[in-house]
Amino acid sequence: MGAESSHKQLRSASCSVGEDKTRQDTLYFDSYSDVTIHEEMIADNVRTNTYRTAIFRNSESIRGKVVLDVGAGTGVLSIFCAQAGAKKVYAVEACSIAEQAMEIVKQNNVEDRVEVIRGTVETVELPEKVEVIVSEWMGYALLHESMLNSVLYARDRWLKAGGLILPSRAELYITPISDPVVEDRLYFWYTVKDQYGVDMSCMSDFARRCIKNSDITVSTVAVEDVLSHPARFAELDLHSVTAEELRTVKGRFRCESFGSAAVNAFCVYFTVTFPCSDKPQSLVLSTSPFKPETHWKQAVLYLDFPVEVVQDTLVSGEVSMFPSEDSSRHICIHVDYTVGEKKIQSKTFSIPDWTADSQP
Amino acid sequence: MGAESSHKQLRSASCSVGEDKTRQDTLYFDSYSDVTIHEEMIADNVRTNTYRTAIFRNSESIRGKVVLDVGAGTGVLSIFCAQAGAKKVYAVEACSIAEQAMEIVKQNNVEDRVEVIRGTVETVELPEKVEVIVSEWMGYALLHESMLNSVLYARDRWLKAGGLILPSRAELYITPISDPVVEDRLYFWYTVKDQYGVDMSCMSDFARRCIKNSDITVSTVAVEDVLSHPARFAELDLHSVTAEELRTVKGRFRCESFGSAAVNAFCVYFTVTFPCSDKPQSLVLSTSPFKPETHWKQAVLYLDFPVEVVQDTLVSGEVSMFPSEDSSRHICIHVDYTVGEKKIQSKTFSIPDWTADSQP
Numbered sequence: 001m002g003a004e005s006s007h008k009q010l011r012s013a014s015c016s017v018g019e020d021k022t023r024q025d026t027l028y029f030d031s032y033s034d035v036t037i038h039e040e041m042i043a044d045n046v047r048t049n050t051y052r053t054a055i056f057r058n059s060e061s062i063r064g065k066v067v068l069d070v071g072a073g074t075g076v077l078s079i080f081c082a083q084a085g086a087k088k089v090y091a092v093e094a095c096s097i098a099e100q101a102m103e104i105v106k107q108n109n110v111e112d113r114v115e116v117i118r119g120t121v122e123t124v125e126l127p128e129k130v131e132v133i134v135s136e137w138m139g140y141a142l143l144h145e146s147m148l149n150s151v152l153y154a155r156d157r158w159l160k161a162g163g164l165i166l167p168s169r170a171e172l173y174i175t176p177i178s179d180p181v182v183e184d185r186l187y188f189w190y191t192v193k194d195q196y197g198v199d200m201s202c203m204s205d206f207a208r209r210c211i212k213n214s215d216i217t218v219s220t221v222a223v224e225d226v227l228s229h230p231a232r233f234a235e236l237d238l239h240s241v242t243a244e245e246l247r248t249v250k251g252r253f254r255c256e257s258f259g260s261a262a263v264n265a266f267c268v269y270f271t272v273t274f275p276c277s278d279k280p281q282s283l284v285l286s287t288s289p290f291k292p293e294t295h296w297k298q299a300v301l302y303l304d305f306p307v308e309v310v311q312d313t314l315v316s317g318e319v320s321m322f323p324s325e326d327s328s329r330h331i332c333i334h335v336d337y338t339v340g341e342k343k344i345q346s347k348t349f350s351i352p353d354w355t356a357d358s359q360p
Numbered sequence: 361m362g363a364e365s366s367h368k369q370l371r372s373a374s375c376s377v378g379e380d381k382t383r384q385d386t387l388y389f390d391s392y393s394d395v396t397i398h399e400e401m402i403a404d405n406v407r408t409n410t411y412r413t414a415i416f417r418n419s420e421s422i423r424g425k426v427v428l429d430v431g432a433g434t435g436v437l438s439i440f441c442a443q444a445g446a447k448k449v450y451a452v453e454a455c456s457i458a459e460q461a462m463e464i465v466k467q468n469n470v471e472d473r474v475e476v477i478r479g480t481v482e483t484v485e486l487p488e489k490v491e492v493i494v495s496e497w498m499g500y501a502l503l504h505e506s507m508l509n510s511v512l513y514a515r516d517r518w519l520k521a522g523g524l525i526l527p528s529r530a531e532l533y534i535t536p537i538s539d540p541v542v543e544d545r546l547y548f549w550y551t552v553k554d555q556y557g558v559d560m561s562c563m564s565d566f567a568r569r570c571i572k573n574s575d576i577t578v579s580t581v582a583v584e585d586v587l588s589h590p591a592r593f594a595e596l597d598l599h600s601v602t603a604e605e606l607r608t609v610k611g612r613f614r615c616e617s618f619g620s621a622a623v624n625a626f627c628v629y630f631t632v633t634f635p636c637s638d639k640p641q642s643l644v645l646s647t648s649p650f651k652p653e654t655h656w657k658q659a660v661l662y663l664d665f666p667v668e669v670v671q672d673t674l675v676s677g678e679v680s681m682f683p684s685e686d687s688s689r690h691i692c693i694h695v696d697y698t699v700g701e702k703k704i705q706s707k708t709f710s711i712p713d714w715t716a717d718s719q720p
Binding site (some may be wrong): 034035036038039042043045048049052074076079080083100103104107108185188189192195196197198199200201202203206207210211 | 394395396398399402403405408409412434436439440443460463464467468545548549552555556557558559560561562563566567570571
């Protein structure tokens with residue numbers, strides 16, 4: 001059942017510890033210390049190999065230089081940087097996984113060059129400024145659990161003028177999709193009578209209200225369910241974007257339907273781009289449904305009811321992404337959209353809080 | 361990754377509402393109102409068909425009689441009872457799904473015989489005593505979220521002497537297993553060096569501590585991973601067991617290994633048995649790994665380290681199941697065990713709290 005995919009563990013990567021630590025921070029901190037999420041990230045070949053390639057392709061800019069790894073986790077990116085010739089890497093990690101990072105650094109004989117510092121990038125004191133910042137800060141739908149703010153803080157506080165940020169750009173895309181699994185789940189209730197002799201078809205409406213709620217679902221969108229070329233609605237230049245600008249990331253989109261179908265959701269995904277000092281073209285880490293799957297999958301936003309489109313039907317509107325009022329780490333996505341000649345619709349989505357803990 | 365299976369939604373079926381409703385009860389109540397869990401239960405053919413068959417095979421005892429359905433959910437068992445000839449069925453359900461049950465009852469034209477009552481069985485007032493109690497009260501590892509207490513309350517308060525309880529008996533089993541997936545997950549960290557050039561083998565120990573913790577994992581055990589004939593360690597007769605006796609359900613077990621293997625977990629599962637008035641043999645709903653899968657799957661208890669066994673090695677000990685101190689709905693399982701000539705080991709397991717809600 002599709003709904004289970006949204007009950008997975010949190011994957012984002014910033015921590016906040018200190019005297020004024022809130023309960024939400026504690027939960028966040030705890031969930032991140034478990035091994036599963038690190039296993040998932042390291043095992044994500046698209047993610048780990050793209051970072052590795054990007055770091056080695058930038059070895060001209062890294063060799064002999066000082067690097068800051070924001071939210072270093074197990075320290076794998078820091079070790080890549082040391083292997084690419086960095087003189088010094090500060091691997092800043094607030095969570096207890098920092099202890100494992102220290103062990104891994106020793107095991108790889110780079111403890112003279114990689115220094116794991118347990119703390120938040122907002123509070124640590126480095127002995128020097130850095131020439132390079134590397135960070136794997138992206139959450140679901142790019143901005144969920146907004147570790148990007150920590151990267152921007154590190155940039156403004158610790159990066160030398162003209163320094164390198166890996167990755168240096170992020171882009172957000174949206175596309176209308178059809179999700180047959182959800183429609184099958186709604187149809188299930190019509191099949192109960194044949195199976196057990198009890199008519200439960202009236203549950204279908206209730207199921208629609210439950211499933212097509214305002215939760216953002218993180219799941220894998222099949223290529224054949226994508227109904228148009230995706231449209232880019234926002235771009236963030238990590239050298240210039242400000243925390244203030246991240247308070248609302250928004251943009252317009254225009255998509256034209258490939259053919260006849262029923263749109264029952266939007267899919268939102270992101271790419272991040274690495275400059276490559278030794279090659280003319282840059283390197284892209286993409287979470288597009290047209291590219292190999294990553295652990296970020298795609299963010300799916302269900303409409304209340306399917307809308308029919310035919311070839312070239314225009315699906316257009318505006319997307320706004322902003323932090324939830326309940327928790328600034330949690331992202332909301334508001335979509336205003338029109339399909340063909342239909343009147344404008346609006347729906348606001350948010351990622352449910354999966355951090356399981358109901359202790360009073 | 362196996363760990364995700366333990367992040368599924370709760371499935372148990374009792375509610376507690378009233379003036380003294382606690383926060384845990386509220387969470388419980390809310391999670392149960394979602395459609396996914398009802399979809400999962402109705403779609404579980406083993407569960408739904410066994411109840412249906414059991415009700416129809418007992419139609420001699422049901423025809424013209426008054427039935428109480430404890431925790432009726434969508435009302436499907438109540439409607440089966442009406443179809444089997446019950447004069448009246450009281451379908452007691454504390455959660456908001458009771459509203460859907462009322463609709464379903466109408467849609468099946470049994471509203472003259474099935475009365476859905478929203479409330480807990482501990483607080484509702486029925487106009488009469490009943491001849492039959494039917495309830496699907498079983499949670500993970502049988503007793504997780506202990507709705508059985510509500511059935512016993514209903515029995516003592518509302519069942520006429522000599523009345524029928526469906527099911528009438530429950531049995532608990534344990535068997536040693538090997539779980540290769542977990543060992544593969546631990547081995548993963550040894551493969552990272554080949555893949556990315558970073559030695560992360562030291563993460564394997566950390567992974568062992570994280571994965572082989574004291575959480576009860578709900579997952580499907582493959583037949584080939586079962587290392588001995590399962591041993592029954594407890595039996596509950598629903599006509600006579602008391603709430604006091606349920607405070608600790610325990611019993612000894614003896615298993616002899618089929619062959620050479622590494623035991624890295626115990627598997628706990630249950631069966632419930634329905635008497636059949638029209639047949640000599642009773643009907644069993646089994647959640648054994650040797651039987652078709654149900655949504656209860658099996659409860660898996662990981663040992664800290666694997667223990668080697670050969671053919672006929674004796675694995676024996678005692679299992680105790682008791683409510684968690686943090687939440688009486690949550691079950692703990694304590695196992696004392698010896699393998700062959702090794703000294704006795706003990707480990708206490710509990711089901712993690714998946715009720716996601718970290719709102720402060």
